[in-house]
Amino acid sequence: DIQMTQSPASLSASLGETVTIECRASEDIYNGLAWYQQKPGKSPQLLIYNANSLHTGVPSRFSGSGSGTQYSLKINSLQSEDVASYFCQQYYDYPYTFGAGTKLELK
Amino acid sequence: QVKLLQSGAALVKPGDSVKMSCKASGYTFTDYIIHWVKQSHGKSLEWIGYINPYSGGTNYNEKFKSKATLTVDKSSSTAYMEFSRLTSEDSAIYYCARSGPYGGYFAYWGQGTLVTVSS
Numbered sequence: 071d072i073q074m075t076q077s078p079a080s081l082s083a084s085l086g087e088t089v090t091i092e093c094r095a096s097e098d099i100y101n102g103l104a105w106y107q108q109k110p111g112k113s114p115q116l117l118i119y120n121a122n123s124l125h126t127g128v129p130s131r132f133s134g135s136g137s138g139t140q141y142s143l144k145i146n147s148l149q150s151e152d153v154a155s156y157f158c159q160q161y162y163d164y165p166y167t168f169g170a171g172t173k174l175e176l177k
Numbered sequence: 178q179v180k181l182l183q184s185g186a187a188l189v190k191p192g193d194s195v196k197m198s199c200k201a202s203g204y205t206f207t208d209y210i211i212h213w214v215k216q217s218h219g220k221s222l223e224w225i226g227y228i229n230p231y232s233g234g235t236n237y238n239e240k241f242k243s244k245a246t247l248t249v250d251k252s253s254s255t256a257y258m259e260f261s262r263l264t265s266e267d268s269a270i271y272y273c274a275r276s277g278p279y280g281g282y283f284a285y286w287g288q289g290t291l292v293t294v295s296s
Contacts, residue, residue, distance in 0.1 A: 104282035113286040113289050114272070116277070116283060119228055119282040120279060120282075123279075125284065157221065157222060161281030165238040166224040166238075168223070169221070169223040173286060
């Protein structure tokens with residue numbers, strides 16, 4: 071199985087700040103990577119697919135980048151509604167696997 | 178708009194089975210694969226498997242192959258997952274999710290079904 075190592079596990083940032091979350095795959099996943107946001111008590115919501123494509127309706131302050139085994143999610147100008155957990159997921163190979171998640175809080 | 182409406186919470190005894198549903202609306206049901214994902218309390222996500230509503234074809238995570246059975250009813254645009262021989266380790270929230278048009282990511286999610294296994 072492809073292992074997804076996500077960092078950091080938790081993150082504290084101020085409003086307006088730019089934050090970056092990283093995800094490393096145990097092998098090349100050829101941009102088969104998605105990012106999800108999950109707020110407490112809610113289901114995950116797709117933010118980014120194919121490593122860098124913004125899902126419909128997602129604010130442009132979210133962006134994804136990377137290639138090979140290294141990927142990142144960047145949130146520009148952090149808003150209060152961005153407080154959530156974030157997960158990466160590879161869909162290059164079965165079984166699909168997720169990172170352990172990053173919990174983002176306001177400082 | 179795309180909606181996936183899942184069945185309500187279930188309290189089941191160890192050794193029993195549970196069958197949960199996921200009713201799709203807002204798109205052509207047979208055009209997109211339905212995935213199922215497990216989220217144990219406070220933890221990350223695990224992909225269980227998928228079903229192709231058009232063909233009925235399935236693909237399971239080896240970890241859940243003897244545990245989960247995926248089916249669909251095209252007439253009602255509903256996907257089902259049956260989980261058998263339940264143990265406390267199966268207590269979790271189970272989500273159905275619809276695939277996107279460009280790959281195996283999960284573009285839309287149901288609200289989740291909480292399964293609690295307890296005697």
